[in-house]
Amino acid sequence: MDREKTITLDKLTTMTIKHVIFVIILLVSFKLSAQDQKKSTLKSFPKIELGIRGLDLAYEHALSPVLLVEPYISFGKEYQIGITSQRGFVFDLGDDYITLGSHLKLYYSLNKRRLKEKNMAKNAGNFLGTKMEYIYLFLDDEEGANYVNTSLYWGIQRSLRDQYLWGFYLGLGNYYNFETSTFSDVSFIANIKIGLSL
Template identity: 30%
Template sequence: MKTNFLAAALSIISFGALAQTASPAQPSTKLESMSKIELGLHGLGLAYEVPLSARWSANLSAGLGGGYAIEQNDFENGFNSTWIINEPVAYFRSEFKYTYNRDRRLSKSKSILNNAGNYVAFQVKYTTNRVFEGNDYSFLEEPLNRTLLNEAHWGMQRPLGQKFIFNLHLGLGYATDFDFDNSQLYPAAGVQFSYVISKRAAL
């Protein structure tokens, strides 16, 4: 009798263990904190992406890259973007993102590594004059001015392996040139690759 009872107990325990093995816990869709090196159309810099909630996050970055000028005169009329490798400007950027489809990606067995998902965002970016050169009259053919850019965009963030991230966004922005005292709407587009230096577990 005792032998039969012991065998039954072991069978129940074994069945429970097999059931847990067959149904592993689902990975969390919560966002992670990440330190990154970013390279894209905007330039090269360091960034820190920090979750604010399960779906909201902030990406804060700074670095060197291309500059801007809004010229409205008899010779030029428009928003100009220029990236001169040996004459970069400094930029400071804050992007507030709402990532909306991570649960759906997980249900389709798609990766949610490194905060992968589609998002809508509002971004503020400030760029300086040339860092290593002056912005005097000798550079008026290609001015790089102190500029503030505000934009709203839609984007997608995807993992490339364990450490790399691809990011694409499209939207509409409004730029203000503090040196020429001009402002203008512009179509916003960005392509960026990132390398994850370190990250912390989801909240």
């Protein structure tokens, strides 16, 4: 039993180290892009968003002219999109959940948007991102399930009017299930949101 726990912890540590190394490589590879940005256009602000995953309460915090971190808490319904060997294309709504997590977003289109005099409000732009989140599912017939999700994605965010914004992202991620001590296969992730900055 102790050997199984050690192997599971080793797998989780290896997965975490791989993601940290990937983020470092991603940030270093875009260093020239970050240096090209002449003035900071990213702003820090709280927001409420409603998306296909549920309701998010978040805070976008600018770390640099092109990098921001977005911690959040989310409430909603689990969903699964993918292609399986047994069922083909899958879109399932599942159990209710609560999530605590954080996005790290690297904007790469800010200079072009500024040169074209496009709207830069509400951190409008294209970005590459990574997120890590803890998910607790409220299961009907059990005590609940605990997961950690790590994902890499591409997304956009745009200002609508005044305090409103919208955005979406597409990417790949996987889950670690604490109850079964297993990792999921890599899966497709997507979300579209409409929000209000506070």
